[in-house]
Amino acid sequence: MARALKAEAAAVGFSECRICRPGDVPQVAERLADFVAAGRHGQMGWMAERMHWRGAPDALWPEARSVIMLAENYGPLHDPLAVLGLRDRAAISVYAQHRDYHDVVKKRLKRLGRWLIETAGDRPEIKVFVDTAPVMEKPLGQAAGLGWQGKHTNLVSRRLGSWFFLGCIFTTAELQVDAAEVDHCGSCRACLDVCPTGAFPAPYQLDARRCISYLTIEHAGPVPEELRAGLGNRIYGCDDCLAVCPWNKFAQASAEVKYHARPDLVAPELEALAVLDDAAFRARFSGSPIKRIGRDRFVRNVCYAIGNSGDPALVPAVQALCEDDDAAVRDAARWAVLRLKATLA
Template identity: 75%
Template sequence: MNALKEKLVAQAHAEGFELARICRPSDVPQVPDRLAEFLAEGHHGQMGWLAERSHWRGDPAALWPEARSVIMLGEIYTPQHDPLEVLRYPDKGAISVYAQNKDYHDLVKKRLKRLARWLIAQTSDETSVKVFVDTAPVPEKPLGEAAGLGWQGKHTNLVSRDMGSWFFIGSIFTTLEFETDPAEKDHCGSCRACLDICPTDAFPAPYQLDARRCISYLTIEHDGPVDVELRSLMGNRIYGCDDCLAVCPWNKFAQEAREVRYHARPDLVAPPLAELAQLDDAAFREKFSGSPIKRIGRDRFLRNVLYAIGNSGQASLMDAARQHVGAPDATVADAACWAVERLQDAAKGME
């Protein structure tokens, strides 16, 4: 099986994965306790599916009892620009790096399926596989740590000595039994850069995340109005947040993404808020076709844009906010009213 494993790793690299490591489904004994604490504290917010399927997330072996090995794969999406630069321009929208081009779910899953088909062809039709990429109750980050892809940093994301913070994770569960790789150790040390930069103080403690305060959660998963106390802290971030990832010192070892469809579209690096506020539903769908942004829908995206406009302090954006005060969607209308009020207050403060 060692010879097959060597071929598997080589084939994974050929498919575009920078790292390929293997663990057992049962190699994450700490997950049930961590997950139970996370849910008990209510840190999952509106993500009810985390609680509903916690028995699978807490025990990967329960997801598919026949599985004997989990092949964990990492694919780089390192940005070619400084993702924090856009935060200096309040009239522009900040979009998370991973969403500045094609949806990684589709790209990674296609690679996983090709690799899985290759594995079956190398063994027999009796070999069974299942592929996952962030859309099933699989604790991918703990499995990635157990397999040696990296370790869960203080921001709870996976960090790699070879890839820094900028990589996607995919997994292939299989009935084949491979030799496992050693788990990765924590290399965060005394660093707390990711904790200190968080705009909303979303980390109650190192290695703990309160999603209800996380801008990625608020702009993508949260339905309805965002708490007023958090809106002003969101700045011009309109889809996701890269702050805690971008400041990780391990990024100095990150490599450039080989997949050009992960390279940022020029129009999504720092899009003008005024232009985004003009998008109707059809224009929104056209602009974000093939992008993960399309998943949240135009109204939730517009809500985020209006919060950013309200935080901009730019009087020139007043009309962009006012046009949505009477919007049919109550959350959009509320965001527009808040933005107008914020801009009016900013204008008064400059008199």
């Protein structure tokens, strides 16, 4: 059944399929507790909620006997770091340059789950998850053999590199498990050294409060002023620690066209993004994961990027936002104006 399941997973479009038990990650509870106790989760209160489930997947659904971990390749067709040198343009994380992966992955998971129910004996029960429940997908992915959690805490695969989403199916079916993956980072520090804001206190440790992905997506209100310059022109997420991983030499561009970047999101002009009102923002990012942060947080990020551009010609783009209805946008716009005018002094 496990072999047939993996063949079906490939047929529906998944790049990898591996299996573990819900209780195969006993170290997760302690690591999660330390992370939260240190306050490194920032404003992500949901990390602290239902920790007994996050730290013990076998407690989330006690009837589950197997966890099917799936990898979905979203490798880019272009160099995601090239845009960082274009200071009048915006850098958007590769995963957000087209369709929302939650929708795409969940459809595949449901197709595979239906197949399992119809094919396995005794019609097993299933639950599918894509970042939608208190499930620690990365430790489970390592336990199942999809990859290992690198020094940047993200999952790395010897075959897929860094560019893949994770989805999982909990099931009451008893399936043959795979061997866990081991660490292959060696002495490499590329992901740690490239971080513009110093978000890694030590290898295998992340302080989300300094992570650009967290600051541009999850963090509400003004970003701490000492971190704003480090954002550069990144307005939604950050790919730096993923992109520099040497294991990406084995990565391939995704075959799924829904993950291929929209041309208007590869390196959009900051000036054009700064003028978006709520309606225009919703229209432009319909079907995109960017839509969930809302216009105000998005434009706040654009203001920081403009302030970091070093281009005084962009002052008019943020000048009008100094009186925006949103307090964080006003603060970011005023900071950007002062920063750009300082370049003229």
